[in-house]
Amino acid sequence: MKIYQRFFKRPMDIVLSGAALVVLSPIMVTVAILVRTKLGSPILFKQARPGLNEGIFYMYKFRTMTDEKDSNGTLLPDDIRLTKFGKLLRSTSLDELPGLLNIIKGDMSVIGPRPLLVQYLPLSYISSKSSFR
Numbered sequence: 001m002k003i004y005q006r007f008f009k010r011p012m013d014i015v016l017s018g019a020a021l022v023v024l025s026p027i028m029v030t031v032a033i034l035v036r037t038k039l040g041s042p043i044l045f046k047q048a049r050p051g052l053n054e055g056i057f058y059m060y061k062f063r064t065m066t067d068e069k070d071s072n073g074t075l076l077p078d079d080i081r082l083t084k085f086g087k088l089l090r091s092t093s094l095d096e097l098p099g100l101l102n103i104i105k106g107d108m109s110v111i112g113p114r115p116l117l118v119q120y121l122p123l124s125y126i127s128s129k130s131s132f133r
Contacts, residue, residue: 010106010109013103013104013110014103016103016110017104018104020100021100024097027094028097028098032062034085035063035085035089039063039064039065039066042063043063044060044063044098045061045062045063046058046059046060047059047061049115049117049118050116050118050121051107051108054121056118057102057105057107057108057115059107059108059115060102061096061098061099062094062095062097063086064083064085064089065078065082066083068081
């Protein structure tokens, strides 16, 4: 780990995300109660994402969609499962607040690229390799 990362970036991530958690905790509790009331359990949605050195971690968000399935047991398309409440959470980015826990854990950073979906990882690797020519 570079000196900048060890003595500045990581401590700042902890301080900033910790302060944000304290300040935003009433909003997070309110959103969690509303998600539980409107969508049921679980409150949080977790998704595998590639992190540092392509290690996989689980990124947390508030749920914005139902788990509705068709007669074959296959999940319905996202646009059908997205609720009005979920659209509001996404448009205000309130669904992203649990990501502060990922920052505290060290999975993500306040400043840095947004983690891609795992299925895009091979494409990202190919793209980055071609940019070094």
